[in-house]
Amino acid sequence: MKILFYRYGSILEPAITECFRQAGLEVAEETTQISKKDIPASQIASSVSDLLAKDSFLFVFSVNFFPAVSDVCNIYRIPYVCWSVDCPVMELFSPSLAHPCNRVFLFDRAQYEQFRPQNPSGIFHLPLATDVAHWDKTISSATEQIRKPYRSDVSFVGSLYENKKEYRKHPGISEKTSGYIQGLIEAQLLVYGHNFIADALTEEVTGELETLCDIPYGPVRSYISDYLIGYEVACEERHRLLNLLSEQVSVDLYTNSNTGGISPGIRIHKGVKTLTEMPLVFHESKINLNLSVCPIRSGLPLRVFDICGCGGFLLTNYQEELAELYEPGTEAEFFTSAEELTDKACYYLAHEEQRKAIAQKGYERTLREHTIAHRIRTMMQHVMRTL
Amino acid sequence: MKKDIRIVYMALEGIGDNDIIWGLLELGYDQVSQPDFMITDAAYSEADVNRILDEIASAELVLSKDFSAAVAEACHRRNLPYISWVHDSPQLSLYMQEALYETNFIFVFDKKQLQRLQSLGIPHVFHMPLAANVARTSLLQIEDSDIERFSSDISFVGNLYESAGREHFLSAITPEARAEVESILSGKVGFWDDRHTIFTPISAPTFTSMYDNFNKDGLDLFHMSPEFALQISVIAREAAMRERILSLSALAEQFRVSLYTSRPDYAQTLLPDVNIHGRVNYAEEMPRVFFSSKINLNLTVPSIESGVPLRVLDIMSVGGFVMSNYQEELPELFVPGEDLVLFSDIDDLLAKCDYYLRHEEERVRIALNGYHKVKEKYTYPLALSQIFSTAEKASFSPR
Numbered sequence: 001m002k003i004l005f006y007r008y009g010s011i012l013e014p015a016i017t018e019c020f021r022q023a024g025l026e027v028a029e030e031t032t033q034i035s036k037k038d039i040p041a042s043q044i045a046s047s048v049s050d051l052l053a054k055d056s057f058l059f060v061f062s063v064n065f066f067p068a069v070s071d072v073c074n075i076y077r078i079p080y081v082c083w084s085v086d087c088p089v090m091e092l093f094s095p096s097l098a099h100p101c102n103r104v105f106l107f108d109r110a111q112y113e114q115f116r117p118q119n120p121s122g123i124f125h126l127p128l129a130t131d132v133a134h135w136d137k138t139i140s141s142a143t144e145q146i147r148k149p150y151r152s153d154v155s156f157v158g159s160l161y162e163n164k165k166e167y168r169k170h171p172g173i174s175e176k177t178s179g180y181i182q183g184l185i186e187a188q189l190l191v192y193g194h195n196f197i198a199d200a201l202t203e204e205v206t207g208e209l210e211t212l213c214d215i216p217y218g219p220v221r222s223y224i225s226d227y228l229i230g231y232e233v234a235c236e237e238r239h240r241l242l243n244l245l246s247e248q249v250s251v252d253l254y255t256n257s258n259t260g261g262i263s264p265g266i267r268i269h270k271g272v273k274t275l276t277e278m279p280l281v282f283h284e285s286k287i288n289l290n291l292s293v294c295p296i297r298s299g300l301p302l303r304v305f306d307i308c309g310c311g312g313f314l315l316t317n318y319q320e321e322l323a324e325l326y327e328p329g330t331e332a333e334f335f336t337s338a339e340e341l342t343d344k345a346c347y348y349l350a351h352e353e354q355r356k357a358i359a360q361k362g363y364e365r366t367l368r369e370h371t372i373a374h375r376i377r378t379m380m381q382h383v384m385r386t387l
Numbered sequence: 388m389k390k391d392i393r394i395v396y397m398a399l400e401g402i403g404d405n406d407i408i409w410g411l412l413e414l415g416y417d418q419v420s421q422p423d424f425m426i427t428d429a430a431y432s433e434a435d436v437n438r439i440l441d442e443i444a445s446a447e448l449v450l451s452k453d454f455s456a457a458v459a460e461a462c463h464r465r466n467l468p469y470i471s472w473v474h475d476s477p478q479l480s481l482y483m484q485e486a487l488y489e490t491n492f493i494f495v496f497d498k499k500q501l502q503r504l505q506s507l508g509i510p511h512v513f514h515m516p517l518a519a520n521v522a523r524t525s526l527l528q529i530e531d532s533d534i535e536r537f538s539s540d541i542s543f544v545g546n547l548y549e550s551a552g553r554e555h556f557l558s559a560i561t562p563e564a565r566a567e568v569e570s571i572l573s574g575k576v577g578f579w580d581d582r583h584t585i586f587t588p589i590s591a592p593t594f595t596s597m598y599d600n601f602n603k604d605g606l607d608l609f610h611m612s613p614e615f616a617l618q619i620s621v622i623a624r625e626a627a628m629r630e631r632i633l634s635l636s637a638l639a640e641q642f643r644v645s646l647y648t649s650r651p652d653y654a655q656t657l658l659p660d661v662n663i664h665g666r667v668n669y670a671e672e673m674p675r676v677f678f679s680s681k682i683n684l685n686l687t688v689p690s691i692e693s694g695v696p697l698r699v700l701d702i703m704s705v706g707g708f709v710m711s712n713y714q715e716e717l718p719e720l721f722v723p724g725e726d727l728v729l730f731s732d733i734d735d736l737l738a739k740c741d742y743y744l745r746h747e748e749e750r751v752r753i754a755l756n757g758y759h760k761v762k763e764k765y766t767y768p769l770a771l772s773q774i775f776s777t778a779e780k781a782s783f784s785p786r
Contacts, residue, residue, distance in 0.1 A: 040607035041607055041610075041613075042603040042606045042607050042613065043603075045598065045613040046598055046599065046603070049591075049594060049595040049598055049599075049613075050595060050599065052591065052595070053591065053592055053595040053596075068613070071612040071613055071614065072594075072613070074612075074614075075588070075589060075590075075591050075594045075613075075614055076591040076594075077591070093508060094610075095506045095612075096612065098506075203489075203782070206489070207466055207489060207490075208466065210463060210466075210488060210489060210490070211463055211464045211465065211466045211490075212464075215484070215487075217484040217487070217610055218487070218508070219487070219508050220487060220488070220489060220510075
């Protein structure tokens, strides 16, 4: 039995292909988009339809949802299975989401609740996961000398999203709107586990931002709340929490972003290679921070699973789905305010044994329940049931 | 809405009339201006937007017949309401990102098209049937010489949708795909009711063969499914062409039939028994054709899924008798058999033409009813005031 994997270059793709192969499926791949970004929809439709015409497949799979792929699968009456691993995603607003051929797996439950009415039998919730075997291999093969530079007390790997604030520097933005957004951001920064930005946007604010910003195809309000304001919240949050934390403990930051707004006390490194260097950071840091971007309303981002899968100690902002996937205090730690972040960071730096025990338990839980193979198995069960 | 509101009417390329301006003036809006250039409906440049921005600098409301992405972009930047009344169905530019702006108030005449656009998430899109400029047609002086020039038993004004690309396309697709296209067409051509449609699923191999041979230049500007793109640009046009040839040639066997169309030489080879004439202009000649023909035929292009095409209203607005194919929304606007006559297949068409050519009194009465109905209910001032009140209810507030 053969499946068609429409690839675009997600870091998860090779591991997923491996899982399909281990499940006894033959995997044919369409890889044009890996090297050529922004392929027009008509070309995606054309290449997928040519492939489907030539051969028969059990289903078509992709990481993330491609409306053009769905359109073609709908014509071919062949299941289109995809695992959406990003948030926010404008493609989910496409009318193609309603096609009966779709089996769309969303990692964020709030996103799932939002989109399920569009296609109740074709949309599922499936948390993210990680490739523990790969991390094990990378970490165990690294010599002491290679690992050493990655040692740190508290580390954070990720973007600072400082380029996402540009829209507020637009000369046309009114003081009133800018002030409203600032207030909204300040309020959101105080609240963990609930995103209220979209609900709090007034017509006046969306109307003004609409005229000032280049908005891609899709609903304007979602774009403004998730892409513009949501990322700005993430930007503010990351700057403030890292700077605050650095007043008490030593912090290492790995990022390709502009670090102009970061305290001089923080040790800044350039971004790490995901497959080879990142696991060493997670493994060698005493505490690994996770700061979810605000548009992820309930789910856990990939970083959480990667940290735990590398045997690292995780200290994450509170997310609704955390307790369903890891036992707080035993397998991972969380915080619900800036104060709690600093307190817990200090506490766990001072309590090595406890910290190591939690990291070990988090690793075991990941290995036991949260590998990509687990997810592909769950996904296949849903897919097979509805073939 | 206050009558001194400053309205800018944008003329789109390909729209030859200014009937909306007539309607606005009839309603008493006296601050209406119109730039001296025309704008595209779909692809546009930053220069186009700037040119429009200059024109709408002091406007409180912008209006156009059909939707222009460039105008929508300019109005969106100025946070200015933009009302477009769409006369094409489907109009491709409505599948562009600019259609999603909250500053747009889009009116379409086809309810099925309305549903398609709503499913795209367009925030302000409404249903509004088309209208006729009765004020203009009432001013026409029709002389005996006009009637002599344009008289016929049955006439049809419209294109045959033939094109060089079409034959090339049909010969390039696989024989199986060709056979399936023929089967889709034979399930629609010559049948006008709620069951027969070109919007049936295309099988997978046929889709691939058609899509591979389909000219996709510029298509990615529009967010529509590839299947819908094939249906409206290939199958609908082919069906329209065949329906027109089939209907006109069947009628020409029994009656004096005139066709006013572009590329008359080519049309003559397809329809040897029909009196073929070149194009007539919209404001002067076309109403004279309608007035001078005993029966005016309406054959709706099948991409208009349920709505009433403009031709029906134009014919009625000069007191012409309408013999139209059945369209789902026609009975919502008119009473069949009283205001106009509907046919559902070729035999029905032939029988009804025969009957109404023999029964002049009934024919004239129906034509008169149609004229009165349009004059009372489907004029530009009436439609525009409904458009304004709908837009106002939908949180529209002129600047």
